[in-house]
Amino acid sequence: MTDKIRLQEMFCNEKKTLEEIGENLEITRERVRQLLNRLLGKQEYQRQLLENRLSRPHKMISFIRDCKICGKEFKGRELIDNPRLMCKHCLREYKRKLRTKIYICQNCGVEKEYLDYNRKPVFCSKKCQGQWLYKLKASKSIQ
Numbered sequence: 001m002t003d004k005i006r007l008q009e010m011f012c013n014e015k016k017t018l019e020e021i022g023e024n025l026e027i028t029r030e031r032v033r034q035l036l037n038r039l040l041g042k043q044e045y046q047r048q049l050l051e052n053r054l055s056r057p058h059k060m061i062s063f064i065r066d067c068k069i070c071g072k073e074f075k076g077r078e079l080i081d082n083p084r085l086m087c088k089h090c091l092r093e094y095k096r097k098l099r100t101k102i103y104i105c106q107n108c109g110v111e112k113e114y115l116d117y118n119r120k121p122v123f124c125s126k127k128c129q130g131q132w133l134y135k136l137k138a139s140k141s142i143q
């Protein structure tokens with residue numbers, strides 16, 4: 001007969017994992033789960049299990065969920081306190097958008113986008129660069 005008080009204390013107060021409790025009481029993880037379910041009731045067991053997990057924020061868990069952006073199902077592993085809300089594809093796109101900046105072409109004044117890890121461009125095209133240099137030369141030759 002397993003010590004119910006000890007079992008409950010380890011789970012609810014010490015927030016040990018099922019594995020840890022199992023090792024301590026020399027029973028299987030599955031047996032710990034069964035006993036706790038019976039002892040606490042299914043709802044209270046689930047609630048406490050979640051609370052215990054949240055108290056171990058360094059732990060990685062597997063997950064499957066729908067991407068908040070494209071709605072596709074995606075899975076992977078994540079830190080408990082840092083859930084992934086979008087799939088890899090949407091995350092890449094999101095990060096790319098965050099890094100997108102605006103520059104203004106020095107020749108034609110058009111607004112263009114560039115990624116901030118690149119050097120900020122001065123002209124929107126080779127053509128604009130050529131035109132600007134031409135204008136510069138022309139203005140110098142007048143002087």
Ligand SMILES: [Zn+2]
Nearest residue numbers: 067070087090
């Ligand atoms: Zn997505």
Ligand SMILES: [Zn+2]
Nearest residue numbers: 105108124128
């Ligand atoms: Zn231009």
